[in-house]
Amino acid sequence: MTIEQTFTAITITLTIINAALIYFNLRHSRKKDFQDKLFQLKLDAYKEMNDACYSSIKRLDIESTPFVQIYDIKDKGEWTKYCENNMGEQFQKGFELLDLAYKYTFILPPSVVNKLHEFSNYCISFVTMTYHFDTGLIIDNQERLWDLYTDLTNEFRKDLNIEIIDGSLRQRISSKI
DSSP: OOHHHHHHHHHHHHHHHHHHHHHHHHHHHHHHHHHHHHHHHHHHHHHHHHHHHHHHHHHTOTTSTTGGGGGTOOOHHHHHHHHHHHSHHHHHHHHHHHHHHHHTTTTSOHHHHHHHHHHHHHHHHHHHHGGGOOHHHHHHHHHHHHHHHHHHHHHHHHHHTHHHHHHHHHHHHHHHO
C-alpha cells in the first residue's frame, strides 16, 4: 500500500466515524429536545391544574361565601333556597376542573388524570352535599377534599420526579460552595 492509499483509508475511516458521531449526537439531541419540551408542557399543565384546584379549595371553604351563610340560616328550606340561588357558580368551577382534566389527558399519566378526575368529581359532589344543611357533613367533606388535593399534588411531584431534581440541584449548589 502506498502512502496516498494509507492516508485515503485513514481519511475515509475518520470521516465514517465522524459521520456516525454526528448522527448519534443529532439523534440524542432531538430526543433530549423532545423530552425537555414534554417536561415543560407537563410543568405548565401542573401549574395550571394546581392553581385551579387550590382555587376550588378556597371557594369551597366553609369559611367562604356562600358556605359561611349556613351559620346564619336556621331553616333547612331557607338554606335550600339560598343554595339554589348561590351554588351555580360552584358547580361551574367543578365542571371547569373536569374540562382541565380532559385538556391535558394526552400528556399526563393515567394516575394523575384519575386523581384530578376524582378531585373534580368530589368538588361537584361537595356542592351537592351542601344542600343537606348539615355543617358537620360539610366540614367532614372539606377535610376529605383537602386530602384529595394533597394526594393530587403528590402525584404531580411523583410524575415530575421533583425529589430527584431537587436532590441533584442541592448537590450541584453545594459542590460550588
